[in-house]
Amino acid sequence: MNGRIAILGAGALGQLWAGYLPDGKVAFIPRPGSSGGPGKAALEYTLERFDGVTIPVTVPWLTSPADSPSLLLVTTKAGDTLSALETLVPELSPDTPIVLFQNGMGSQQSVAERWPQRPVLAASTTEGANRPEPGHTVHAGRGQTWVGALTDSAKPVLEPVVRALATSGLAIHPATDIHQRLWDKLVINAGINAFTAILNCRNGDILGNGFYQQHIDDLCREIAAVLSAEGCQPLTPATIRERIEGVARSTAKNTSSMLSDRQQGRTTEIDFINGYIAHRGQAHGIDVPVNQMLTEQVQQLSADAKAGTPTNQITPGAS
Numbered sequence: 001m002n003g004r005i006a007i008l009g010a011g012a013l014g015q016l017w018a019g020y021l022p023d024g025k026v027a028f029i030p031r032p033g034s035s036g037g038p039g040k041a042a043l044e045y046t047l048e049r050f051d052g053v054t055i056p057v058t059v060p061w062l063t064s065p066a067d068s069p070s071l072l073l074v075t076t077k078a079g080d081t082l083s084a085l086e087t088l089v090p091e092l093s094p095d096t097p098i099v100l101f102q103n104g105m106g107s108q109q110s111v112a113e114r115w116p117q118r119p120v121l122a123a124s125t126t127e128g129a130n131r132p133e134p135g136h137t138v139h140a141g142r143g144q145t146w147v148g149a150l151t152d153s154a155k156p157v158l159e160p161v162v163r164a165l166a167t168s169g170l171a172i173h174p175a176t177d178i179h180q181r182l183w184d185k186l187v188i189n190a191g192i193n194a195f196t197a198i199l200n201c202r203n204g205d206i207l208g209n210g211f212y213q214q215h216i217d218d219l220c221r222e223i224a225a226v227l228s229a230e231g232c233q234p235l236t237p238a239t240i241r242e243r244i245e246g247v248a249r250s251t252a253k254n255t256s257s258m259l260s261d262r263q264q265g266r267t268t269e270i271d272f273i274n275g276y277i278a279h280r281g282q283a284h285g286i287d288v289p290v291n292q293m294l295t296e297q298v299q300q301l302s303a304d305a306k307a308g309t310p311t312n313q314i315t316p317g318a319s
Contacts (some may be wrong), residue, residue, distance in 0.1 A: 003070030005164060006062050008084060011042055013101060014075035015127035015137040019047035019057045020168035027062035027069070031076075031084055050139040071164055072098045078107040078272040082114065089115055097157045099123050099147060099165075103189060103257060104272030106279075108179060112150040119154040121161060123147045123182040127170060127190035128254060140254060144171045148178025170216050172187050183232045187223055189273050191216065191244030191259035194294040197268065197301065200259065204252025216241060219290040226277050258298065270298040 005021060007014045008029045018026050042060045049055065062069065072092065076084050081102055089098070097119040100108045107120045126143030147162055149155045158174050165172045175181050195206040206212045220237035228234050235243075261268045268272055275295040281288035 003295055004062070004067070005071045005073065006069035007059075007073045007075060008088065009073075009075035009077075009101075010078075010133045011075060013125075013127070014128040015043075015045060015047065015057070015059075015075070015131070016127060016139055017098060017170075018059045018072060019055070019077065019137065020050075021043075022167055025167070027060045027067075027074075029062050029088065030070075040240075045135045045137055048136065048138045050142045052163045052240045064095045068093045068110075069096060071161060071232075072096055073101060074098060074111075076102050077267065078102040079267055079268045081107045082110050085111060085114075087273055089118070093174045095119065095153075095157075096120060097154060097161050097273075098149075099161060100200055102272070103269045104276055105186050105187075106272045108150060108182070113182060114152055118151060119155060119157050120150045121147055121158065121183060122150050122178045124175070124178065126185070128251070130255065130260065141251060144173065146173050146175040146178065146181045148175035148181065150178065154188060180232055182309055183230070185228065186273060186276070187227070187235070187260075188244055188247050189256075190223060190242070190291070191219060193256045194270060194274050194298050196256040196259040197262045197298050198294070200261075202252065203248045203254045203256060207248055215290050215293075216244070220244070222286070222288045222291055224283060225286045226281045226284065228287070229286060230280060262298070262301055262305065268298055268302055270295050270302075274298075283291055 005026045006029050006155055007018055007026060010028045014028065018028065042058050044058050046054050047057050054076060061240040068091070074081060074085065081100065099121045101123045102108060112120045125145040127145060128140070129137060129142030130140050130141065131137050145165070147158065147165065149158050162172050162174045192203055192206065195212050196203060199206060199209055199211060200234050217237065220240040222233055226235045258268045258270065274291045278288045278295055282292065
């Protein structure tokens with residue numbers, strides 16, 4: 001797998017990977033319907049690496065179907081993934097591995113079900129990235145990335161895909177059960193992201209908030225019940241809360257992707273996080289009122305923002 005690596009999704013995570021992968025080996029693919037890099041041949045930005053060094057990055061736009069990549073990384077928002085791939089996938093070689101980097105769950109399964117014969121893989125990453133201003137991407141948190149096959153044809157290419165991604169210098173691992181890895185991350189996001197979006201605060205600030213304290217134990221009980229019904233590794237509610245709060249403390253100053261989306265008026269991924277847990281709980285006949293409540297509150301905040309309606313958000317410290 002020595003050809004060019006293409007990235008669909010030029011947001012913070014896409015720019016992070018493009019900045020770490022070897023020069024000349026990576027290109028961005030324009031979203032379907034766009035003309036490519038807004039009239040430019042390449043995307044230029046600075047990447048503030050985790051070691052504090054800031055480097056200039058120039059990544060070309062790949063616009064010709066004849067330049068089919070050897071590997072495609074998809075870093076779009078979960079809700080945009082399937083539609084973004086609909087026109088692109090037919091232009092790819094049938095054996096081009098597609099690696100999905102979406103938050104939450106649901107979008108990955110939709111892609112694998114849409115193209116079951118293609119080598120589709122999912123990645124679960126704890127690498128953190130944000131864009132505090134246009135043209136500047138920050139590697140905000142060093143983490144680990146696990147990659148696993150979602151379709152049968154992806155299994156033989158798992159190791160070559162891991163080797164290709166490892167040329168970034170980031171920590172990459174093959175996963176024999178990527179489903180479990182995705183759930184592990186989903187549990188954490190379900191306990192942090194919605195609270196930060198509702199409370200309009202950074203990760204660590206949720207821990208002392210009355211709204212969080214009121215609902216976290218019931219939330220963890222719901223998650224534990226859904227995990228068991230899904231056939232995942234069983235976890236007690238206490239263990240789930242411990243994991244959530246451990247990550248909230250270690251990323252205390254971070255702004256979650258959901259809060260960032262809300263602040264910038266973008267559609268959040270709540271339907272693929274707490275909304276997905278609520279959906280799976282309902283499918284198993286499990287009561288999931290807290291997940292449903294958090295989902296509806298974030299959806300309402302997004303709707304209010306798009307309508308220009310003042311929000312009655314709960315502020316940190318409120319109960």
